[in-house]
Amino acid sequence: MLDKNMFALPGASRMLAVLCFFTLLKAASVVGQAWMLATAVDLLRAGSPVVDAAFALAGFLVCFMARQAIVFFQDGLLERYADACVTQLRSSLLQRVFAEGPLFVGAMGTGNVVTLALEGAEQVENYLRLVLPKIAGVVIIPLVLLAFAFPFDWVSGLIMLVVFPFIIFYMVLLGKTAKAEADKQHDEFNRLANHFVDTLRGIDTLKLFGRGADRGEEVFAASERLRRATMKTLRTAILSGAVLDLFATFSVAAVAIMLGFRLVDGSIAFFPALLMLILVPEYFKPIREYASDYHASLDGKTALASLLKAAPLDAPALRLAEPGASYPPWSASSVLEVRGVSFDYADHRGLEGVSFSARGFSKIAIVGMSGSGKSTLANVVGGFAKPSEGGFCASFGDGEELRPFDLASDAWRRQVAYIPQDPYLFHASLRDNIAFYRPDADDAAVARAIEAMGLQSLVEQLPQGLDTPIGEGARALSGGQAQRIALARAFLDPSRRILIFDEPTAHLDIETELELKERMLPLMEGRLVFFATHRLHWIGNMDAVLVMEDGRVAEFGAPDELLARGGALTRLAERTLEGGRR
Numbered sequence: 001m002l003d004k005n006m007f008a009l010p011g012a013s014r015m016l017a018v019l020c021f022f023t024l025l026k027a028a029s030v031v032g033q034a035w036m037l038a039t040a041v042d043l044l045r046a047g048s049p050v051v052d053a054a055f056a057l058a059g060f061l062v063c064f065m066a067r068q069a070i071v072f073f074q075d076g077l078l079e080r081y082a083d084a085c086v087t088q089l090r091s092s093l094l095q096r097v098f099a100e101g102p103l104f105v106g107a108m109g110t111g112n113v114v115t116l117a118l119e120g121a122e123q124v125e126n127y128l129r130l131v132l133p134k135i136a137g138v139v140i141i142p143l144v145l146l147a148f149a150f151p152f153d154w155v156s157g158l159i160m161l162v163v164f165p166f167i168i169f170y171m172v173l174l175g176k177t178a179k180a181e182a183d184k185q186h187d188e189f190n191r192l193a194n195h196f197v198d199t200l201r202g203i204d205t206l207k208l209f210g211r212g213a214d215r216g217e218e219v220f221a222a223s224e225r226l227r228r229a230t231m232k233t234l235r236t237a238i239l240s241g242a243v244l245d246l247f248a249t250f251s252v253a254a255v256a257i258m259l260g261f262r263l264v265d266g267s268i269a270f271f272p273a274l275l276m277l278i279l280v281p282e283y284f285k286p287i288r289e290y291a292s293d294y295h296a297s298l299d300g301k302t303a304l305a306s307l308l309k310a311a312p313l314d315a316p317a318l319r320l321a322e323p324g325a326s327y328p329p330w331s332a333s334s335v336l337e338v339r340g341v342s343f344d345y346a347d348h349r350g351l352e353g354v355s356f357s358a359r360g361f362s363k364i365a366i367v368g369m370s371g372s373g374k375s376t377l378a379n380v381v382g383g384f385a386k387p388s389e390g391g392f393c394a395s396f397g398d399g400e401e402l403r404p405f406d407l408a409s410d411a412w413r414r415q416v417a418y419i420p421q422d423p424y425l426f427h428a429s430l431r432d433n434i435a436f437y438r439p440d441a442d443d444a445a446v447a448r449a450i451e452a453m454g455l456q457s458l459v460e461q462l463p464q465g466l467d468t469p470i471g472e473g474a475r476a477l478s479g480g481q482a483q484r485i486a487l488a489r490a491f492l493d494p495s496r497r498i499l500i501f502d503e504p505t506a507h508l509d510i511e512t513e514l515e516l517k518e519r520m521l522p523l524m525e526g527r528l529v530f531f532a533t534h535r536l537h538w539i540g541n542m543d544a545v546l547v548m549e550d551g552r553v554a555e556f557g558a559p560d561e562l563l564a565r566g567g568a569l570t571r572l573a574e575r576t577l578e579g580g581r582r
Helices: 004-008 012-045 050-108 110-149 154-201 203-208 212-265 270-292 294-310 374-381 430-434 443-452 456-461 479-492 510-524 536-541 559-565 568-581
Strands: 335-344 349-359 363-367 389-395 416-419 498-502 528-532 544-549 552-557
Touching (some): 004 110, 004 294, 012 050, 012 110, 012 270, 050 110, 050 294, 110 154, 110 270, 110 294, 154 212, 212 270, 335 374, 349 374, 349 552, 363 374, 363 536, 374 498, 374 544, 416 479, 430 443, 430 479, 443 456, 443 479, 443 510, 536 568, 544 559, 552 559, 552 568, 559 568
Parallel strands (some): 363 528, 363 544, 498 528
Antiparallel strands (some): 335 389, 544 552
C-alpha cells in the first residue's frame, strides 16, 4: 500500500508525523476504553455497587468520545491535505500541457492525459486519505497495545508478537502481485481511453471510408482487455484481503482459546483475561482495515506514480516567462530567424537543421508529405516544443539587431494564436469558448467575431444562444463549426499577431474548407502566419512556401519562383495529384 512516490508530495513526511501523533492518542484512548470496560465488568461480576461500575463506564464513555474526536479531526486534516496535493498535481500536469502543448499530449495520449487530470487525480486523493492513516495505524497501534499487554499477560503478548510479522510478510508478497495486476489494468485503461478519444475525433473520416465497424471492433477489443484486467485485479485484491482478514481472525481466536483454557485452570485472573480479550481485536484491527481498503489504494498508487512521472513536482519550473524581458508587439519590420533547429522524438529525429527567416506580416505555408515534419515545425515555432539543437533570433523593430530569443517565453506566446486540426472546445458556454483569449471581451466584440467567422446560424440553432454549453459531452458541433470558433478566438484578440495553423482543414470536406477559406484569409492580414497543410491550393494565397522533406527544408521561397524552378514543390504537387487520381 505504501509507495515511496508519496514522499515526493510536499509535506508528506510532516503530515505522516502529525498522523502518528494522532494515532498515538488514538491508541491511548483504545487502552483507556479497554481498561475502563474490563474494570466495570469485573466490578459487577464481583458484586460491587453499581455506582462504582458507573464511574468506570463513564470513563469508558469519555475514552470513546475522545477516540471519535481524534478520528474526526484527523479526517478533516487529511481531507484538506489530500485536496491541496491533488490541486498541485493537476496544476503541474496542466502546466506541462500548456507549456509543451500538442507534442506532450500526443506522446502521452489525449485519453491518458484527460484520465490522469480527472479520474487519476481523484484516485490519488482517495489514496492519500486511505493510506496515510492506515500506515500510521499499522505501525503505532500494535506497538502501543503490545507494550501494554505484556505486563498483564505475557502468553497473549507472545502470540500477538509472533503472529504479526507473518501477516506483514504476507502483505508484502500480496502487494507485489496486486501491484503488477493493477499496473496492467491501468495500462489497459489508458489504452482504451486513447482509442475512444481518437475514434471520436476521426468518426467523420471513419464513416466516410466505411471503417466505422472495424474501429468499433478495435474499441470493443480494448474494452474487453480492460474488463479482463479489472476482474483479475479485483480477484487478486479481494482474495488477498480475505486471506489477511482470515489470518487476523485466527490470531484473535488463538488468543481467546488460550485465555479460556487458562481461566479454567486458574492460571490467569478474570480482569487481565478480559482486558486481553478486549485489546486483541483492537491489536489486529489496523490489519483488517488495511485489507478492506487494499484494492481502493491500488488504483490511487498507480495513478500517483503516473502523475509524478508525467509532471514531477520537484522538476525545475517550466519556463513560461522570461524574467526581466519585455518585447514590443510583432510589427511589419519585425524579423524572426530560425537557425539550424533540430528536434528529437524518443525514437526518431523529427527535424534536422531547419533554417529560414520570417519577416513582418508575411504568410508562410509549410507543406510536405505526411511525416515530413510540418506539424513538428509548427509546434516548435509555437513554442510548444524545445529544439534539441539550434535556436532562434528575433528583431522587433527598425534598426534593432537580431538577438537570441526563446519561443517558449511568455513574450512570444502572448502574441501567438494556435489553431490545430481539432480545436479544443471547453465544457463552457459558446460565449466563453469564443472569448478564450479575451475573457473580458464585451458582447459587441463577441458579436463582431461571430459575424466575421459566420457563426450566426450556429447561434440561432442553439437553444440558449451564446449561453448554450458546448464541449466535453455537452452540445456536439461539427468540425467546421469547431474551426470557426477557433478562428473567432483569434479574431477577438487582435494583439495576437502571430497565427499558427496546424492542418486546420485536414478533417474537413473540400466544400467546407473553401467556405472557411473565405473567412480565414481576411484574418491573416496584418499578421505573421505559419500555415502547415498538405492541401496545396493554399499556396497561391501565401507569400512564401517552406517545403519539408524528411524533417529538412527542401525549398523555401515565393510560390511562383519555386514552381518555376521545378524542384521539391513541383514534385510534391505531382505526387499529390497522382494520389488524388488513385
